[in-house]
Amino acid sequence: MDVLYLDCFSGISGDMFLGALLDLGVDVREFLAELKKLPLSGYEIEIKKSVKKGIFGTDVYIKCHEHHPHRGLKEIYGIIDGSSLKPEVKQKSKEAFLKLAVAEGKIHGKPPEEIHFHEVGAVDSIVDIVGACILVDMLNPAKVSASPVNVGCGTVACAHGVLPVPAPATMELLKGVPVYSSGEEGELATPTGALLLSVFAEEFGPMPRGIPAKIGYGLGKKDRRIPNVLRAVLLKAEEDDAETDRVVVMEANIDDMNPQLYEEIMESLFQKGALDVFLTPIIMKKSRPAVKLSCIAPPDKRRELAEAILKETTTIGVRFYEAHRMKLEREIETRSTPLGEVRVKVSKRGGEIVRVTPEYDDIREISRKFGIPVLEAYRDIVGFLNKDKCK
Numbered sequence: 001m002d003v004l005y006l007d008c009f010s011g012i013s014g015d016m017f018l019g020a021l022l023d024l025g026v027d028v029r030e031f032l033a034e035l036k037k038l039p040l041s042g043y044e045i046e047i048k049k050s051v052k053k054g055i056f057g058t059d060v061y062i063k064c065h066e067h068h069p070h071r072g073l074k075e076i077y078g079i080i081d082g083s084s085l086k087p088e089v090k091q092k093s094k095e096a097f098l099k100l101a102v103a104e105g106k107i108h109g110k111p112p113e114e115i116h117f118h119e120v121g122a123v124d125s126i127v128d129i130v131g132a133c134i135l136v137d138m139l140n141p142a143k144v145s146a147s148p149v150n151v152g153c154g155t156v157a158c159a160h161g162v163l164p165v166p167a168p169a170t171m172e173l174l175k176g177v178p179v180y181s182s183g184e185e186g187e188l189a190t191p192t193g194a195l196l197l198s199v200f201a202e203e204f205g206p207m208p209r210g211i212p213a214k215i216g217y218g219l220g221k222k223d224r225r226i227p228n229v230l231r232a233v234l235l236k237a238e239e240d241d242a243e244t245d246r247v248v249v250m251e252a253n254i255d256d257m258n259p260q261l262y263e264e265i266m267e268s269l270f271q272k273g274a275l276d277v278f279l280t281p282i283i284m285k286k287s288r289p290a291v292k293l294s295c296i297a298p299p300d301k302r303r304e305l306a307e308a309i310l311k312e313t314t315t316i317g318v319r320f321y322e323a324h325r326m327k328l329e330r331e332i333e334t335r336s337t338p339l340g341e342v343r344v345k346v347s348k349r350g351g352e353i354v355r356v357t358p359e360y361d362d363i364r365e366i367s368r369k370f371g372i373p374v375l376e377a378y379r380d381i382v383g384f385l386n387k388d389k390c391k
């Protein structure tokens, strides 16, 4: 499982994104052949190795012969649909332009279909955005993850006039993304860079666990105090860790809630996507008996679940931390046994069956049907299934 990690310590722009991914070793000729499938003329693309503040990387320069035309979503969809690019690349490219139109529309107070992009609709931006979709498709990482984004500060002059940094479109597209400014003057993150993050990055934070297999540097155009580069790292899963993922663990210590309410909050958290919810008796300050509510969830569910804990319990705070989880592959199957059909969880490692566990509810039903204790039904069925384990 490869994770593409984007280290945006000096922001991100369209050409930095292209440069960083090409620098990872994507076949340049194959990339250019794909790009040629776009029915676009009036541009030349120069891809060369260069250095920024001592860092050797790939510089992508799109020389454009048109003078900022004002294209709308319809024209851009027409160009993409008129190409012979892969359907997935066309789809992702159109999704990106729609996001851009929605963000621009929000800023300029217009519906997305009435937006006429200025700089961001020019040939170079189309090449940046479609090119990025081609490269991600060629690289095919299981996931794209990114660092918090250094956005820059000050102002920038563009077709709209002078804008604050981050430019309004950039700010809009970075909603929900952790950002900061290191104090470096200038537009470090551009609308196109922010758009590519919002389209591809599934999570933001420190570099995830993995083994760096390839590292690429995409060079920006301006010289800055810090190296103006985007770093891309392709992380491979650790050999015996192919089944490792990340979860978030949320906890709240509660000493003042009616215990009857726990059933409801537990159900509510499961419904909202928790992987597990459990209660631990604890002794809190002033020797108060209390309950620790723990909830394990996929990281992208953290906000919704933490909000439910705050809303549906008496706690005034929720702690959370990320944890690594090693898990067995699992499948639910229905097996025939001498006592009838039973749903079972088949746990496997590397394709080999490790355990076959019957569903408790089915065992209980069988025990009632045959008028035998649950323990007896359980023992008989587990014995039968284990005999059957390697079949």
Ligand SMILES: O=C([S-])c1cc(C(=O)S)c[n+]([C@@H]2O[C@H](COP(=O)(O)O)[C@@H](O)[C@H]2O)c1
Binding pocket: 013, 014, 104, 107, 116, 117, 118, 119, 120, 121, 125, 156, 157, 158, 159, 160, 163, 167, 168, 169, 170, 187, 190, 191, 192, 193
């Ligand atoms: O083209 C448009 S509509 C445009 C909108 C905005 C807003 O923030 S609104 C900003 N800009 C500026 O144009 C250049 C080009 O951006 P790229 O992403 O293509 O590099 C940049 O300075 C933007 O801030 C353009």
Ligand code: NI
Binding pocket: 104, 107, 108, 160, 169
């Ligand atoms: Ni604009």
